Amino acid sequence: MASRAENEAMRHAIALAAFGLGTTSPNPVMGCVILDSQERVVGEGFHAYAGGPHAEIVALAHAGERAKNGTAVVTLESCDSVGQTGPCTRALIQAGVRRVVIAVSDPNPLAGHGAATLRDAGIQVEQGVREEEAAAGNVAWLTAVRRGWPYVTWRVASTLDGRTAAVDNSSEWITSEAARIDVHQLRGEADAIIIGVGTVLADNPRLTVRNVRDGSLAIRQSLRVVVDGDGETPDDARVRDGLAETWIATAAEVGTGPDGLVDLRALLRGLYQRGVRAALLEGGPTLAAGFLSAGLVDRVIGYMAPKLLGAGRPSLSGKELSNGVGVGILREPIDLEFTEITLVGPDIRYTAVPRYPARVPEPSLTAQLTPQVPKKADISAEERASSDIMRGVPIRGGSTKEKGED
Numbered sequence: 001m002a003s004r005a006e007n008e009a010m011r012h013a014i015a016l017a018a019f020g021l022g023t024t025s026p027n028p029v030m031g032c033v034i035l036d037s038q039e040r041v042v043g044e045g046f047h048a049y050a051g052g053p054h055a056e057i058v059a060l061a062h063a064g065e066r067a068k069n070g071t072a073v074v075t076l077e078s079c080d081s082v083g084q085t086g087p088c089t090r091a092l093i094q095a096g097v098r099r100v101v102i103a104v105s106d107p108n109p110l111a112g113h114g115a116a117t118l119r120d121a122g123i124q125v126e127q128g129v130r131e132e133e134a135a136a137g138n139v140a141w142l143t144a145v146r147r148g149w150p151y152v153t154w155r156v157a158s159t160l161d162g163r164t165a166a167v168d169n170s171s172e173w174i175t176s177e178a179a180r181i182d183v184h185q186l187r188g189e190a191d192a193i194i195i196g197v198g199t200v201l202a203d204n205p206r207l208t209v210r211n212v213r214d215g216s217l218a219i220r221q222s223l224r225v226v227v228d229g230d231g232e233t234p235d236d237a238r239v240r241d242g243l244a245e246t247w248i249a250t251a252a253e254v255g256t257g258p259d260g261l262v263d264l265r266a267l268l269r270g271l272y273q274r275g276v277r278a279a280l281l282e283g284g285p286t287l288a289a290g291f292l293s294a295g296l297v298d299r300v301i302g303y304m305a306p307k308l309l310g311a312g313r314p315s316l317s318g319k320e321l322s323n324g325v326g327v328g329i330l331r332e333p334i335d336l337e338f339t340e341i342t343l344v345g346p347d348i349r350y351t352a353v354p355r356y357p358a359r360v361p362e363p364s365l366t367a368q369l370t371p372q373v374p375k376k377a378d379i380s381a382e383e384r385a386s387s388d389i390m391r392g393v394p395i396r397g398g399s400t401k402e403k404g405e406d
């Protein structure tokens with residue numbers, strides 16, 4: 001059984017892991033705390049970016065000799081494969097730790113077996129400590145790796161009466177600056193941002209990750225994906241501005257589903273092949289209806305502004321084609337479970353998890369994982385201050401807020 005100190009160290013390791021959200025794909029986020037033989041914290045670290053040192057390596061370097069006969073507390077089973085940074089199991093064995101406490105076992109067959117290797121080396125291994133909490137922090141990666149396509153968050157901004165754009169198709173005014181700042185945080189945590197060609201034609205968004213106030217761009221940009229069956233994205237569209245990588249996903253490249261539109265499952269599998277584990281679907285209503293009716297949305301994050309419009313675009317719009325095939329038409333309601341409701345500036349932000357009817361293929365393991373996914377922003381000031389390895393997110397000059405990006 002894990003001691004009180006180990007439990008507390010795991011809580012801290014989970015918070016550290018969240019600092020890697022958005023920069024570690026295709027790797028998971030991971031945190032590690034090293035306790036010395038007297039159970040004092042002597043090292044801590046997190047995996048900051050793919051190709052960079054894993055959490056254990058950072059924490060062991062921090063601890064130095066003090067790791068000997070100590071305990072390594074890790075949010076995810078240590079890797080046993082050589083990879084880009086060498087197996088962490090070897091580093092732990094060489095450091096002379098006596099015990100390793102793990103929250104979640106690694107579902108990745110290429111990296112797994114870490115616990116067995118540690119046990120073979122005579123190290124005591126305890127698994128399953130704060131497992132649910134740690135799994136929630138890694139929900140996108142765990143879900144994606146177990147099923148082979150990314151974890152999809154649909155973010156939508158609407159008025160109180162459920163309108164996502166006015167009759168003239170404008171939508172940039174719906175939510176507050178605070179909500180837009182929050183959306184850029186979500187973008188920063190996603191590996192890809194997906195929209196339909198309808199939104200490109202209506203709003204011409206940039207889809208970059210940036211500071212809403214001064215327009216400066218984050219160093220790491222998410223892949224921009226336009227689902228565009230016939231390749232109608234104009235040459236001068238902002239998504240083609242070169243500020244971030246863009247994939248115009250056409251039917252010719254991805255393939256089509258029975259409705260003749262871009263096959264969204266194939267799209268997601270293609271994104272997984274490109275290393276995308278967390279995708280942010282930003283709409284509009286036709287594409288969102290396509291994703292939802294196929295059971296492909298794992299989580300909804302909605303911003304609801306205290307405004308009424310009375311007319312305009314709804315959040316979802318399905319249609320019946322002339323051949324009778326329905327696109328984005330929900331034959332029966334999809335139940336959602338609210339997991340968080342909060343105020344962001346004057347707007348309500350809700351997080352909800354769809355509970356699809358049995359007929360729709362189960363899209364994810366979210367039902368088995370706590371849906372309260374921590375964000376970098378949720379980490380307390382105390383948590384930040386307690387670590388000497390926190391990194392800021394440097395930004396460079398760029399553009400300002402644009403039409404259609406809430």
Ligand SMILES: NC(=O)c1ccc[n+]([C@@H]2O[C@H](COP(=O)([O-])OP(=O)(O)OC[C@H]3O[C@@H](n4cnc5c(N)ncnc54)[C@H](OP(=O)(O)O)[C@@H]3O)[C@@H](O)[C@H]2O)c1
Pocket residue numbers: 155156157158163164165169170171172174195196197198199200202203227228229230232261262263264282283284285286287288289290291313317327328404406
């Ligand atoms: N408030 C918000 O949160 C928000 C967010 C985004 C957009 N919007 C608003 O939404 C409006 C645009 O919405 P929209 O519905 O016209 O555009 P959309 O959903 O962005 O794009 C729809 C297009 O995507 C393409 N597509 C390809 N494969 C698809 C599939 N399997 N399922 C569904 N669509 C597929 C189709 O065009 P092809 O057949 O040519 O491939 C379809 O017409 C704008 O007014 C914008 O301001 C609001």
